[in-house]
Structure formats: C-alpha cells, structure tokens
Amino acid sequence: MVDTAVLYALQGIMGPFYARALSFLAAVLATWLINRNLAFRGRASALSRKSEFLSYLVLMLAGGLVNYGVYSALVLWQPVVRQHLVLGVAAGSLAGMSVNFLTARYLLFRK
Structure with a gap:
C-alpha cells in the first residue's frame, strides 16, 4: 500500500520509473518497521537501528x-499496466517478495 500510494503521488511529477524508485524506498522503510516490530520481534539483529535499516535496505535490493x-x-510492454500502474506494482512485489523474505529471515533476523 505504501509503495502504490507513493508511486501514484509522484508519478505525475516524476513519471512511472523515477516515482517507482522512490516508492520502493518508502516501501522498504515501511516493511523494515513492520518486520522489526511484528514479524521478527523476537529475533534481534544485534545492530543499531540505523545499521539494521541500512543492512535491511541492502538486503532488500536483491528483491528490489x-x-x-x-x-x-x-509498464513498457503492457498498455493496461501503463494505464494502471498498481498492476505493475503488484506483479513486481510478488516477484521480489520471496527474495526479500528469505534475505531478511536468514541473513538479517537470524538469531
């Protein structure tokens, strides 16, 4: 939801590609907060919050x-996606989700 909201807020100003890069960064911040406080609450990373976020960002780049x-x-090849960017966000998110979960689970929040 964060990803799509930021994308739609910025795409008129920046276009669908630059806006998507910033929406991805916003989504990384949101998912780090959710993972840190909910999904992996019992698994400490032994890093400061700043270092943990930077590590999380680097790890999420693979899925990103x-x-x-x-x-x-x-967006380039499907006119319906060009008209409804949320479809591209959904497809991209599904494609990168397993990579992101596995890197978070086994590399960052492994304790």
Missing part, C-alpha cells in the same frame, strides 16, 4: 531489482 525489473517490463 527483481521487483523493479518486472514492473518496468510490464
């Missing part, structure tokens, strides 16, 4: 590249 690649391909 998959996510952005799928989104971009669909």
Whole structure:
C-alpha cells in the first residue's frame, strides 16, 4: 500500500520509473518497521537501528531489482499496466517478495 500510494503521488511529477524508485524506498522503510516490530520481534539483529535499516535496505535490493525489473517490463510492454500502474506494482512485489523474505529471515533476523 505504501509503495502504490507513493508511486501514484509522484508519478505525475516524476513519471512511472523515477516515482517507482522512490516508492520502493518508502516501501522498504515501511516493511523494515513492520518486520522489526511484528514479524521478527523476537529475533534481534544485534545492530543499531540505523545499521539494521541500512543492512535491511541492502538486503532488500536483491528483491528490489527483481521487483523493479518486472514492473518496468510490464509498464513498457503492457498498455493496461501503463494505464494502471498498481498492476505493475503488484506483479513486481510478488516477484521480489520471496527474495526479500528469505534475505531478511536468514541473513538479517537470524538469531
């Protein structure tokens, strides 16, 4: 939801590709907060919050590249996605979600 909200707020100003890059960063911040406080609450990372977020961001880039690649391909090649960017966000998010979960689970919040 954060991803799509930021994308739609910025796409008129920045276009669908630059706006998507910023919406992805906003989504990373939101998911880190959710993962830190809910999903992995009992698993400490042994890092300061700043270091933990930066590590999380770096780890999420792998899934983010998959996510952005799928989104971009669909926006470029599918007119319906160009008209409804949320479809590209959903497809990209699904594609990158498993990569992101696995890196968070096994590399950052492993204790």
